[in-house]
Amino acid sequence: MSILAALAIALASDSIPAIVPRPAHVTVQPGAFTLRAATVIVTDRALVGLGERLADCLFPATGLRLAVRTAAPAGTAAISIRLDSSLARLGDEGYRLDVSRSHVAIRAYRAAGAFYGIETAWRGASPRSRSRTSRGSRGAASTWTWLVTSCRRSS
Numbered sequence: 001m002s003i004l005a006a007l008a009i010a011l012a013s014d015s016i017p018a019i020v021p022r023p024a025h026v027t028v029q030p031g032a033f034t035l036r037a038a039t040v041i042v043t044d045r046a047l048v049g050l051g052e053r054l055a056d057c058l059f060p061a062t063g064l065r066l067a068v069r070t071a072a073p074a075g076t077a078a079i080s081i082r083l084d085s086s087l088a089r090l091g092d093e094g095y096r097l098d099v100s101r102s103h104v105a106i107r108a109y110r111a112a113g114a115f116y117g118i119e120t121a122w123r124g125a126s127p128r129s130r131s132r133t134s135r136g137s138r139g140a141a142s143t144w145t146w147l148v149t150s151c152r153r154s155s
Helices: 003-013 045-062 085-090 111-124
Strands: 025-027 033-036 040-043 067-069 078-083 095-099 103-108 130-135 141-146 150-153
Touching: 040 045, 045 067, 045 078, 045 111, 078 111, 085 095, 085 103, 095 111, 103 111
Parallel strands: 040 067, 040 078, 078 103
Antiparallel strands: 025 150, 033 141, 095 103, 095 150, 130 141
């Protein structure tokens, strides 16, 4: 049996979603974050470009053009992308991705880790886990349920 086949069997038999590269720690929790037209992507000033990249990835799939800001009012549903010096132990490419019904938080020690956290969040939400709940006048979804698994990756 090839190494690739063994990996495929191991991933298929695992209850943890297939995320490559495999995070150091994954916690599967019930519930989903729901994107809405009012959802904001909040970033550090240094990560605005990554926030815009995520908004660009989400738009074709959801029809939602999310605003990217460096701050959002309290209580706003948000996808937060932040640098966090306390995560130095994860290395330059490590990140922490936490998802709840009210927010998605991507934290990393360096921008490279934030990039990988965004990729995990986007790619980890398979087409089956993304579902439109209603359509607006232009045919775009006014809300979008996005199931993403909370995880932590170290390089």
